[in-house]
Amino acid sequence: MGRSAVVGVVALVAASVGATPPQVRFVPQPGLRISGFWAERLDKLEQSWIPPCWKRLGVRGGAFQRNLAEATMLALERHPERKELAGILERFVRDDIARQQPDGYVGHCNPRYADYGRHELYGQGYFIEAAVRHMAFAKGRDRRYFDAAIRLADHLDSVFGPPPKRTWTDGHPGVEKALLTLADAVDRWDGVGKGVRYAELARYFIRHQNDIAEYRHTYCQSHEPAVKMKEAVGHAVRGTYFYAGMAGSAWRCGDAELAEAARRVFESAVDRKGYITGGVGGQWAGEAFGPDYKLPNARAYLEGCAGCGLYDWCTEMAMLDGLDRSEDVRERVVYNNLLGTFSEDFSCYAYQNPPACANPRYPWHTLPCCVGNVPRVLEDFKNRMYAVSPDGDTLYLNHFIASTDGEVEVGGTRVRLALATDYPFDGKVALTLTAERPVAFKLRVRQPNRTESALYTAEPAVPHGYREFEVKLVAARGAPQTLAVRGTPQTLAACPHAASATIRFELPMPLQRVTCDARVKANRGLVAWQQGPIVYAWEGKDFTQRVPYYARLNHGGPSRVWMPADGMVPTAETESGDWFRNTGCPLDASNRKVISSCFLKER
Ligand SMILES: [Zn+2]
Numbered sequence: 357m358g359r360s361a362v363v364g365v366v367a368l369v370a371a372s373v374g375a376t377p378p379q380v381r382f383v384p385q386p387g388l389r390i391s392g393f394w395a396e397r398l399d400k401l402e403q404s405w406i407p408p409c410w411k412r413l414g415v416r417g418g419a420f421q422r423n424l425a426e427a428t429m430l431a432l433e434r435h436p437e438r439k440e441l442a443g444i445l446e447r448f449v450r451d452d453i454a455r456q457q458p459d460g461y462v463g464h465c466n467p468r469y470a471d472y473g474r475h476e477l478y479g480q481g482y483f484i485e486a487a488v489r490h491m492a493f494a495k496g497r498d499r500r501y502f503d504a505a506i507r508l509a510d511h512l513d514s515v516f517g518p519p520p521k522r523t524w525t526d527g528h529p530g531v532e533k534a535l536l537t538l539a540d541a542v543d544r545w546d547g548v549g550k551g552v553r554y555a556e557l558a559r560y561f562i563r564h565q566n567d568i569a570e571y572r573h574t575y576c577q578s579h580e581p582a583v584k585m586k587e588a589v590g591h592a593v594r595g596t597y598f599y600a601g602m603a604g605s606a607w608r609c610g611d612a613e614l615a616e617a618a619r620r621v622f623e624s625a626v627d628r629k630g631y632i633t634g635g636v637g638g639q640w641a642g643e644a645f646g647p648d649y650k651l652p653n654a655r656a657y658l659e660g661c662a663g664c665g666l667y668d669w670c671t672e673m674a675m676l677d678g679l680d681r682s683e684d685v686r687e688r689v690v691y692n693n694l695l696g697t698f699s700e701d702f703s704c705y706a707y708q709n710p711p712a713c714a715n716p717r718y719p720w721h722t723l724p725c726c727v728g729n730v731p732r733v734l735e736d737f738k739n740r741m742y743a744v745s746p747d748g749d750t751l752y753l754n755h756f757i758a759s760t761d762g763e764v765e766v767g768g769t770r771v772r773l774a775l776a777t778d779y780p781f782d783g784k785v786a787l788t789l790t791a792e793r794p795v796a797f798k799l800r801v802r803q804p805n806r807t808e809s810a811l812y813t814a815e816p817a818v819p820h821g822y823r824e825f826e827v828k829l830v831a832a833r834g835a836p837q838t839l840a841v842r843g844t845p846q847t848l849a850a851c852p853h854a855a856s857a858t859i860r861f862e863l864p865m866p867l868q869r870v871t872c873d874a875r876v877k878a879n880r881g882l883v884a885w886q887q888g889p890i891v892y893a894w895e896g897k898d899f900t901q902r903v904p905y906y907a908r909l910n911h912g913g914p915s916r917v918w919m920p921a922d923g924m925v926p927t928a929e930t931e932s933g934d935w936f937r938n939t940g941c942p943l944d945a946s947n948r949k950v951i952s953s954c955f956l957k958e959r
Contacts (some may be wrong), residue, residue: 357454375552376610377498378675379742380752383764384492386433388738392758393780397695400702401731401792402431402432402438409727410444412720417452419475422482424728425449429493430735449490450484453504460511469515472527472571476563480508481530481597488534488541495543509538514559523564525571525578529594530599532558533668545898552608562598562614575642579854583613588625588645592637592657593725595645597627598663605674615676622673625666626685627810632870632884632917633696633891633905634689635709637662649811649875653918656710660726663709664733671740679743680821683754684808684951690737691780691889692711695906697730705730711893712916716909742773750798752822756785756863767797780888783863790856791829799825801861806868811876814868814886829855872918893917 390398406428413421428445432438458603462483487505490498512531516522526532542551565578572578574590577598585602588595599621606615625636628648632703635658639646666689669884674682697717698705704717707726721727740766743752751766753775762773774788789799804847805820807813865888872879885892891905895915908915 427731460507478528481534529598592662
């Protein structure tokens with residue numbers, strides 16, 4: 357009785373609110389031609405990881421295959437000539453659709469929705485996400501999978517909701533953020549306003565996760581009503597997925613209470629529980645967010661999938677509150693925790709990604725949840741590079757992926773984008789903008805914050821925040837072009853044949869010495885090093901080599917990110933800069949003296 361009364365109140369509140377527009381809109385980049393750092397890694401991922409992964413998982417429908425299918429679609433955007441991958445994808449799509457039951461249900465449970473611990477909605481969420489990705493991949497020309505996802509969502513909508521429909525506790529959240537993705541896609545492909553009921557269904561799941569007394573548990577974020585949450589708790593993959601759904605349904609449905617809760621929990625996850633590698637969920641027991649300031653290094657869990665969940669959560673936080681924080685958090689988790697999942701040749705990976713570790717990565721795991729999920733996110737990173745403001749008059753450059761053939765619509769005009777850079781090893785960036793027609797707009801370029809978590813202090817400090825440029829591209833047929841870009845410091849290069857401008861700037865990339873909040877016992881008296889977005893690990897028995905965290909091998913013994921502050925002694929190698937050539941990360945002369953070898957023995 358009590359429960360239905362509460363449900364009634366919530367339903368009344370729901371009727372009185374409307375959607376709040378997103379702060380930004382990310383612009384997907386299906387045609388982006390990537391070069392440099394990211395091309396090297398994505399090529400290896402696509403050649404050495406994805407095909408063998410299909411062999412191991414089998415080309416058939418299933419939760420883990422759905423993530424891998426998304427990664428495969430993104431790989432095919434880069435290389436449409438990969439016919440064998442296209443064939444695998446088509447076989448998978450057919451098989452996955454064939455698994456759907458006539459009333460839209462996807463899953464293996466009989467009876468359905470009788471046991472919250474059976475990953476029923478988790479698998480369904482991945483079905484929806486893969487289908488939404490497939491619709492975009494097919495540019496709207498192949499609706500088979502997408503329509504199946506709509507049938508599944510309609511089935512869920514027929515079962516769950518305010519009385520007389522059922523309430524439920526999602527034992528592994530995920531379907532919530534998937535329904536939000538579907539809401540956007542239905543709006544895009546079938547007409548604005550048509551997707552809103554899927555966003556409302558997501559919000560229903562989020563708001564009612566705590567309804568059923570016997571299913572209340574921190575493990576799956578059902579311990580208290582979502583609107584009361586203050587802290588990131590429980591299983592970290594479940595948590596990040598749930599919180600992404602919370603933030604996303606908050607802005608889509610105009611739910612201010614959920615928005616506040618999402619902000620509080622995000623702060624908790626980043627400012628009190630976030631690792632320097634961007635990983636979350638450090639507690640081994642329960643694969644969970646631990647207590648505040650408890651961040652063990654060697655026994656840290658930090659599953660790849662939790663990093664993926666944080667990535668999706670950042671996307672929703674950006675749309676809820678803007679890009680200032682989300683993209684710093686995203687960059688750290690992508691360049692360290694997620695790239696660090698794989699060996700550099702993409703033949704092996706690790707399920708757990710602790711900052712201190714002696715175990716080499718391995719080719720497979722009995723629970724292969726991360727094997728398609730992490731590639732899905734690494735391949736998707738290009739889609740977070742550019743964003744535009746809701747009014748369409750500001751272009752945001754968020755991430756620095758060397759590339760050509762970027763495309764956005766800004767100021768009512770199609771603008772093509774090329775970005776030249778050696779980032780993440782060098783901060784010099786040249787962005788060339790070419791417009792079809794004369795156009796004026798604002799360009800906001802992210803200067804990364806390297807201390808986006810309150811836990812860490814990095815020295816020297818670097819200026820951060822989005823820098824604004826006024827861009828005016830003026831085309832005059834047959835006449836010399838005039839162009840203007842205001843904002844400092846930058847230089848311009850004019851192209852005589854098009855309305856084009858190149859903006860050059862340099863992101864500050866000093867080598868930074870990082871210390872951690874003293875409340876984190878594990879890191880007391882220790883320092884870590886980062887340069888640009890890359891966190892370093894010291895590797896080998898004698899800790900003689902410093903490598904990017906993502907490139908650690910762990911073959912010669914332990915590797916660790918945090919090292920005693922007073923253990924650093926200069927060596928000849930350091931003076932010659934050899935290590936830094938090895939890592940592809942040159943140091944400038946002024947920094948070289950502060951980084952040095954460390955001949956500490958294992959403690
Ligand atoms: Zn996983």
